[in-house]
Amino acid sequence: MHLEFVDYLIIGLYFVFVLGIGVFIKKKVKTSSDFLMSGRSIPMWITSLAFISANLGAQEVLGMAASGAKYGIMTSHFYWLGAIPAMVFLGIFMMPFYYGSKARSVPEYLAKRFDEKTRGFNAFTFAIMTIFSSGISLYALALLFQIILGWKFEFSIFLASGIVLIYTFLGGLTSAVYNEVLQFFLIVLGIAPLVYIGLHQVGGWNGVVERLPDAMTHTWKYMGSAADNPMGVDVWQMAMGLGFVLSFGYWCTDFLVVQRAMVTRNMRSARNTPIVAAFPKMLMPFIVIVPGLIAITLVNMHGSGYVIPAQNGVTNYNLVLPSLLNRFYPSGILGVGMTALFASFMSGMAGNVTAFNTVLTYDIYQSYFQPNKSDKHYLNVGRLATVFGILASIGTAYLAKGFNNIMDFLQLVFGFVNAPLFATFFLGMFWKRSTGHGAFFGLVGGTAAAALTYNITMAEGKGGGIANLHTFSSTMAQSFMVAIVAFTTCFVLTILISLFTKPHPKEKLVGLVYSLTPRPKAEKAVWYKRPVVLGIIVLALTAVLNLIFL
Amino acid sequence: MKNILDLRFVIGLFFLLVGLFLLITSFVVIPSGDKTEVVNRWSGIVYMIFGGIMLVLWRFGGDEAVREDEL
Numbered sequence: 001m002h003l004e005f006v007d008y009l010i011i012g013l014y015f016v017f018v019l020g021i022g023v024f025i026k027k028k029v030k031t032s033s034d035f036l037m038s039g040r041s042i043p044m045w046i047t048s049l050a051f052i053s054a055n056l057g058a059q060e061v062l063g064m065a066a067s068g069a070k071y072g073i074m075t076s077h078f079y080w081l082g083a084i085p086a087m088v089f090l091g092i093f094m095m096p097f098y099y100g101s102k103a104r105s106v107p108e109y110l111a112k113r114f115d116e117k118t119r120g121f122n123a124f125t126f127a128i129m130t131i132f133s134s135g136i137s138l139y140a141l142a143l144l145f146q147i148i149l150g151w152k153f154e155f156s157i158f159l160a161s162g163i164v165l166i167y168t169f170l171g172g173l174t175s176a177v178y179n180e181v182l183q184f185f186l187i188v189l190g191i192a193p194l195v196y197i198g199l200h201q202v203g204g205w206n207g208v209v210e211r212l213p214d215a216m217t218h219t220w221k222y223m224g225s226a227a228d229n230p231m232g233v234d235v236w237q238m239a240m241g242l243g244f245v246l247s248f249g250y251w252c253t254d255f256l257v258v259q260r261a262m263v264t265r266n267m268r269s270a271r272n273t274p275i276v277a278a279f280p281k282m283l284m285p286f287i288v289i290v291p292g293l294i295a296i297t298l299v300n301m302h303g304s305g306y307v308i309p310a311q312n313g314v315t316n317y318n319l320v321l322p323s324l325l326n327r328f329y330p331s332g333i334l335g336v337g338m339t340a341l342f343a344s345f346m347s348g349m350a351g352n353v354t355a356f357n358t359v360l361t362y363d364i365y366q367s368y369f370q371p372n373k374s375d376k377h378y379l380n381v382g383r384l385a386t387v388f389g390i391l392a393s394i395g396t397a398y399l400a401k402g403f404n405n406i407m408d409f410l411q412l413v414f415g416f417v418n419a420p421l422f423a424t425f426f427l428g429m430f431w432k433r434s435t436g437h438g439a440f441f442g443l444v445g446g447t448a449a450a451a452l453t454y455n456i457t458m459a460e461g462k463g464g465g466i467a468n469l470h471t472f473s474s475t476m477a478q479s480f481m482v483a484i485v486a487f488t489t490c491f492v493l494t495i496l497i498s499l500f501t502k503p504h505p506k507e508k509l510v511g512l513v514y515s516l517t518p519r520p521k522a523e524k525a526v527w528y529k530r531p532v533v534l535g536i537i538v539l540a541l542t543a544v545l546n547l548i549f550l
Numbered sequence: 551m552k553n554i555l556d557l558r559f560v561i562g563l564f565f566l567l568v569g570l571f572l573l574i575t576s577f578v579v580i581p582s583g584d585k586t587e588v589v590n591r592w593s594g595i596v597y598m599i600f601g602g603i604m605l606v607l608w609r610f611g612g613d614e615a616v617r618e619d620e621l
Contacts, residue, residue, distance in 0.1 A: 006575045010568055017564050024555050046557060178557055185561055189600065193593050332575035332590040336568060 001148045001326045007335030014339045015163060017182065018346070022167030022175045032378035035172035036358045037104055037263050042174065044269035046181055048276040051087075051260040052284070053180035056187055057348020058140050061288055061341065066317035068292020069308065071230045072216025073549050075292070076285040077238055080219070082247030084278050084542045088535040090252045090261075091275035093514070097429050098262055099270035100511050105262075106255040107363040113428045113512045115436030116367070121443055123363035125417045126255060127356055131389060133414075134352035135396020140318075141345035142397065147311075148322045149338075157397055160342070164350050165390045168357075169383055173263060176354040180260075183343035188280075190340030191287050191321075197328045198294035202301060208293050211300045216293070219549045232474030241480025245487040246415075249422035256355040271531040278538045282545060295320045349393065357385035412454065419483040420446025420490030427494050432506065432513045438498030446490025453485045454478070558611065562604030569597030 003011075029035050042050075067075040103109040107126065111119035142156035167175045202208055208217060215222040215229050222229040223238060233241070251257060251274070261273035298306035306327060309319040325337040361382045370377070424443050427434040455465035459478035472478040509516050527533050553559075572594030576587045 004579070006571060006579070010571060013564070013567060013571075017560065021560060028555075178560070181557055182561055182564065185565070185600075189565070189597065193589055197589060328589070330587065330590060331579050332572045333593050336572070336593070 001322070001334075003149065003335065003338065004331035006332050007338060010332075010335035011339050011342065014186070014343065018163060018167055018179050021178050021182070022170035025171030025175045025178065028174070029170075029172055029379075032361065032375050032382055034174070035379055035382045036354075036361060038172070038174040038177060040263055041265060042177060042263050044264050044272055044276065046177060047260050047264040047269070047273045049184045049280070050177040050180040051257055051273055051277040052281050053184040053187075053347055054257050054260055054351035056184060056284075056344060057351065058137050058144075058341070058345045059348065061187060061191075061344040062140070062144070062318045062321055064285075064288035065292040065295070065321040068289035069296045069317050069320045070292070072212065072218075072293060072296075073285075073289065074216075074219055074222075074229060074231050075289045076219055076545075076549065077242060078247075079282060079285050080542050080546050081238065081243040083251055084282050084538060085243070086247040086251035087274040087278045087281065088539055089248065090258070091271045091273065091531050092535050094252055094425070094429060095261055095271045095274070096267065096517065097512055097514075098258060099267050100517070103262075104362050105358055106253060106258055107359060109512075110424075110428070110439070111363075111367070113509070114434075114439040118424070118436055118440045118443065119363060119367070121440060122421070123359050123367075127359050127364065129414055129417065130256065130352040130356040130359075131392045132396050134349045134356070134389065134393040136400055137345055137348045137352070138393050139397040139400040141342075143401075144318075144322065144341070147319070148326070153401070157394060160346055160349065161390050161394055164346050164353065165387065168350055168353055168390075169386050172382065172386075173259070173354045173358070176350040177260065177263070179350060180347050183347040186336070186343045187340045187347075188287055190336045190343075191291070193333060194324055194328055194337065195286060195290050195294070198291060198298075198324060201328070202294055202297045208297045211297045212293070216296070217549070219546060221550060226473050226477060231476050232472070233477045233480060237477055237480045237484075241484050245419055245422060245483040246480070248426075249418050249420075249483070249487070253421045253425050254418070255359060256351050259355050259358065268525060268529065268531070272529065272534060275531055275534045275538060279541075282538065282542050291324055292317075292320050295324055353386060353389040353393070356389045357382050360385040360389075415479055415482060416447050416450040416454070416486065419450055419486035423487050423490040423494060427491065427498075428513070430514045431495075431498075432509055432515055433498055433503050434494055435498045435501045435503055437501040438494040438496075441497050442490040442494030445493040446486045449489035450482050450486035453482045457481070556608050558604045558608035562601045562608055564601070565597045566601030566605065569594045569599075569601055572597065 031039070033039050064075060064078070067078075098106070098109055101109055101112055103112055105123075107119045107123040110122050138157055138161060141160055142151075142153045145151040145156045146153050167179060171178070199205065199208070202211070220235075223233075223235040226232050226234045226237070231238075257274075261270050264270050264273055295306070295308060298304045299308060306323075308315050308317060309323050310316060311319075322341070325334060325341075329337050361378055365381055365385075366373075366378060420443055423446065424439050427442075428439060452466075454463045456467050457470045457472060457478055458464035458468045459472035459475045462475055463478060472481065506516060511517050572590045576591035576594060579587065579590070
């Protein structure tokens with residue numbers, strides 16, 4: 001791939017705008033709350049777009065196109081079965097507790113609802129995971145640009161991390177959120193022409209359907225048996241593993257995304273943030289998954305001359321999107337496409353770093369080291385945490401470069417920690433009898449159960465560290481089962497231990513538990529501002545999409 | 551003077567400029583293979599329209615910095 005002057009001009013313009021946002025917003029940052037929580041002043045349309053953009057990192061943009069090429073339109077289950085229902089659930093049922101409790105972070109909610117050790121467990125694991133996620137994103141960026149543009153690994157690392165450092169250091173969370181919205185539009189509008197041109201080249205959706213196996217173009221038809229579909233999962237694993245445990249675990253409890261809803265102006269906006277975000281989110285498969293289907297259709301098209309790039313003789317599906325950009329985009333729009341890729345990496349990194357600095361400052365430093373310092377002190381700590389987060393991300397990127405398997409290993413560990421979390425939050429918010437000891441040991445037990453399940457099963461040669469009691473047809477099926485076991489273990493353990501330990505007094509749980517909290521007054525608003533009405537509409541539209549691609 | 555920190559202004563200006571670059575490029579660069587200058591032309595026009603709409607919303611819409619009616 002070769003870039004011309006106009007492509008570099010567009011990339012340069014984007015960097016100027018990104019840095020400009022940081023410089024201008026710096027004037028408004030005066031307190032630690034401004035820096036770490038945007039002073040809870042951001043309009044709802046911005047937090048909604050930032051909510052999905054924080055997740056629209058490189059793993060999503062490149063990974064979903066790769067999955068589209070490997071598994072077909074079934075990949076949209078990550079959206080239409082997983083993300084959308086979870087986002088609606090978060091908005092209607094969980095945001096009242098996150099926002100209403102005045103917690104500054106998800107771990108702080110756990111401290112208020114349960115105890116300090118549960119908060120500490122969540123804060124430390126979250127802080128470590130965000131740094132590794134950010135570092136892996138950085139590593140993937142540098143590797144990609146080395147392969148497709150021939151840029152030096154170090155150049156990409158320091159360019160991307162330097163820009164993210166400047167705008168997050170200057171403007172804090174507001175700067176990150178503002179840039180995430182710009183990045184959202186850039187990614188959508190930068191890739192949309194590719195989808196249009198690609199579909200036109202392969203004869204529209206009918207051309208895709210004619211050239212691909214039937215199982216690649218249906219979402220539900222081949223879910224009866226794991227052997228019948230390219231993902232190798234059956235309907236129960238899909239619905240319970242992805243649709244419930246993993247999706248609700250991520251979208252309802254991961255501070256990286258929940259933070260975007262927590263910094264808006266009022267309760268109704270906080271509840272509407274994930275629900276309004278669900279409207280564009282349900283259309284994202286057409287931007288990030290359909291390119292994968294176009295690529296595999298081109299491969300099957302006689303005389304197209306297109307092949308998915310390979311590395312060391314192995315097809316590298318992560319290069320599907322860049323290779324399509326290279327094939328269809330001339331100079332000019334190619335610069336927009338490459339900027340969109342750059343934006344997705346930076347969006348993911350900035351999202352992780354701004355969530356990390358909040359948790360490090362409030363949930364670790366203020367809680368365990370220096371609890372009674374001035375606000376200016378915590379503002380400075382927040383800025384230092386930002387620098388530390390970026391430096392640690394660079395270190396992780398080099399670690400990933402040195403040890404190829406570390407990415408697989410870390411993603412595995414993330415699964416172990418994340419999967420049981422939703423059980424802890426679900427019981428904490430909806431069962432007043434659950435206790436701190438129950439939550440903590442449930443989390444630890446669920447994580448251990450996830451690790452054990454992985455090590456006594458195998459899939460595609462992975463797992464089975466202790467024994468191999470069962471072989472899954474795909475690693476995806478294995479990860480769904482690991483998540484189900486982790487969630488169930490945490491759920492059962494938390495209930496059992498809670499029943500044998502002393503519950504919190506009811507008066508301390510007001511605003512933290514559903515049955516002890518007055519219902520929100522949002523129902524008095526006009527219909528299109530009511531979370532429940534919007535939630536029903538978005539679920540109905542999602543059901544229609546499932547039916548269209550049944 | 552409206553607030554230039556309003557995100558609608560930032561996004562509008564960015565896409566207006568990018569659209570302009572693409573439109574100019576479509577008349578200058580002659581691509582080869584499957585690539586066509588029509589992509590730059592139409593994308594440029596769409597980006598400029600989108601940028602223009604954002605700027606209109608910024609100029610004539612409510613001031614997001616002081617809109618506190620939802621409180």
